[in-house]
Amino acid sequence: MMNKLNLMLCIGLCIVSASIMLSVLASDDPTINISASANSERVVSGPGKQLYYDHGCFACHGYNGIGKHNLANDVSAIMTSEKVYLAFIRARSELNPPLPSQKMPHYPESSLSDQQALSIYAYIKTFRDTPPKSSEAAALKAIIEGAQ
C-alpha cells in the first residue's frame, strides 16, 4: 500500500516539477532574471565557493563537481540555466517538496536566498574536469594491460 502511495506521489512530483520548470523558463520573473555572466563575475572570487562548502554541496557532488552526482562540465540538465536551476531548487523545497528521503536536501528561500543560490550556481559553472584517456594514465593503462 505504501509503495503504491509513494509511486503515485513520485509521479505527481515529477509532473508538477516539470511543468513548473517549463513555466519558469517561459516567464519574465525578475527575481530569477539575473545575468549568468554578471553573476559569475560576482561570485567566483568568493561567496559561491564558500556557500558551496558551507551548505555541504560537496557531500554528494565532490569538491570539484565530481562525486556521487557529477556537476562538472555542465553535464547536469538542472544547470542548463539559472532559471531552471532555481526552479528545481524551489520546486523541491517549497512548491511541492518530496517526502523526506536521503536525496538532495531541500533549500527553501528561508535558508538559501536566490542570491546565495545563484552564487553557488555560478561557482558550479566554473567546474571543469579534464580526465586523461585511460591510455594516457599510467595506472589505468597498467590495469588494462594487466588483464590481457
Add this chain to the structure above:
Amino acid sequence: MTSKESGIVSGKPPVDAGDQSGAEISADRTGISRRGFIGASVAGGASTVLPAVAFGVGNAAPETPRPVSTPPDAVKMEREVGISVPSVPTATVRRAASDLMVQVLRDLEIEYVALNPGSSFEGLQESLINYGERPNHMPEVISAMHEGAAVDMAHGYGRSEGKPMCALLQGTVGLQNASMAIYQAYHGHTPMIILAGNDENNFLKVHTGEDIAGLVRPYTKWDAQPETLEDTLVALQEAYRQSITPPCAPTLVVLNSEIQKEEAGDLQVPRYSASEVKAISQSQATIIAQTLIQAKNPHISVGRLRSKTGIDNAITLAELVGASVDSMATFGPMSFPQRHALVGTGYDKNYDFHLGLEIAAADVSITGPHLKSVTDRDAAGIGFGWKEDPNLKRRPTPDTLITEDAEASLPLIIHAVESRLTTSISASIKERVKKHSIKNRDNRITSLHKAVEKKRPGWHGTPVSLARLYAELWPMIKDLDWCLASPSNFTGRHHRELWDHDKPYSYLGQYPAAALGYCLGASAGAALAAKNRNRVVINIQGDGDFNFMPGTVWSAVHHQLPMLTIMHNNRAWHMELMYVQYMAGVRGRGTDRAHIGTTFRDPYINYAKLAEGYGMKSEGPISDPNEMVAALQRGVDAVKRGEPYLIDVLTQPR
C-alpha cells in the same frame, strides 16, 4: 552456549542443526526424487562429539545470595595504583599452573595473545613472556592500547587466517571495554578465544563478578569459568574447538587469578581431540555428485568457506564438473579466487543445476548452521539485531537448504564425482570448461574497460579522488602477496572492479556489525597474520574510524607490522554529515550548520604528525594526486621491508 548449555556436563551432545538434514532437493530442476533424497538423508552426517567436562557457572542461577559490592579499602587501592603488590603463593612454586595454560595455547598453535595489561592475569602474563625454551613465542604477547583494539586484532587475524588468536582482558572492566569489538566479531562469524582474568579474593570488587562472562554472553558462542587448573586446561581446549567449529564465533574463558599462580604438580596437559565438523551424508554427496555430472550446464556459487583447504576443494570440484562459478571474494575472505577462469556467468546463463556452497540461493545450498540456530544465549531477550523485519525482502528460500558445513562436505562430493566420471563425460566437461573460460575472460576484460572508464572523472582533482587512489595503488601491489584489511564501503569499493582477489585473505570484508573503530585494529591483526608470511596489508583507513583507537598505530610500530595505512581523510563522519543535511533540508532550516558534530574542523587533524608521535614513518597531508602517487610507492616499499607506514591523503568525501 555455556558448558552446561552445550550438554557437556551431562555428556549429552550439543544441539546441532544437523537435525535438519532431511532437506529435499527440487525434483523439477534437478531430476532428483524428493523421496530418494529424504531416504538418503536419514543416514545423516557425523556428529560432533565433545568431551564431558564440568565447568563453572554458565547461565545457572547462583544458589547463594550474591555479595554486595563494596568500595575498595585502602590496601586494595594501594595495589590498584601500584603501591603494593598482588598476592603471591606462600609456598615456592616449582611448576606454575599458568605455564600449563601457555602450553595448551602453544600446542594449539595460537600465534598471538593481544592484551592490555591488567591486574588479574599477571600469572599468565609472566608465563607467556618467560615460559619454555622459546619464551614469548607461540603465542607472542602483543601490546594493545585498548581492550577493543586487542579484540579487533584477533578479529582481523581470524578473518585472515580462519583460525583463532587470543585476546586477554582484565575482568569486568576490560571485558566491557572490549564488548563492542566482541559483538562485531560475533556477527563476523570470526573464530577467536577471549581470556578474561578474574581475581575474586584479593582485588577491587568492581573489577570482579560472579559471572563476568554474562556481560558478553549474548554475543559469544561459548564460555566457561573453570574452578580448577585441570578444568581450566580443558576449557581452553574446548574454547578453541568451539570457536573453530561451525558456526565459528568468539568464545570466552574466565581465568581465576589464583589458579594461574598455583603449583601444577605433576598435572599434564590433556590430550586435545580435534573438532569433528558435521558434513552432509554420503548419500547426499552421491546425489549432488550425480546431479552435477548429469547437468549440461551446472553453476556453483561460493560464499565464505573456512580455510584455504576448503577453497582448494571448491576449485577442484568446479574444475571436475566444468561449472561456472560465482565468487564472493570481492565481498569478504575465504571465497573462490575472483580471477579463476571459471568465475563468471560462463558461456550460457541457463543453468540446469545450481549448487550453493555457503550461499543460500541455489537449487541445493549447503550453508552450515547459523549461530542463532545452534544457540540462543540472549537470556535477557535483548534481541541484538536478530529481530526480523516482516517487510524486509529476503532472497527466496532455496529449494533445498542443507545446514551442514560446506567445506567439510566438499571432499565427499569430490570423491563421489571422481568415482563416476567416465572418459566421455570428462571430454564433454573439458570442452565446457574451455567455452566458459573464453567467455568469462571476454566478459572480464569488457567489464574492466567499463570500470576504468568510470574511474577517470576527477582524476586530476584535488582533494584526491578515491577511484584514483585505488587505481594508482593496484599496479604497485599486484605482484605482491597482499591483503586489503579495511572495509571499503566508505571508500567507494573501487577495488572490487580494479583489483584481483585471488587469495583467501585478499579482502577481509565489511564491518560485520557496521560499527566504527574496527578498521585500524583489524588491519593490525591482519598484519600480525601477514608478518611472518611475506605478505603486506593495505589499510585504506577512514578518519572517523581511526580516531576511536589511534593507539593501535603504536602497536603496529612496536611489533613491526607490514601495514600500509592510507588515510581516507575527508575530515568528517561523512555519512552522518549527509544524514543531518537531509534532515535540516527536509525541515527547511538550512544545511549550513550540518557540520556541527559531524566534521573534524577547527582544527583539522594531522594524521602524519599523530603517527609520527607514535613512532610510525608517515607523510602528509597530501591533496595533490601526483604527490600521492609518489608517496604510495614509498609506502609500499616500506611495508615490503616489513615496516608500517602511514600516508595522510586528503580525499574527496566519497
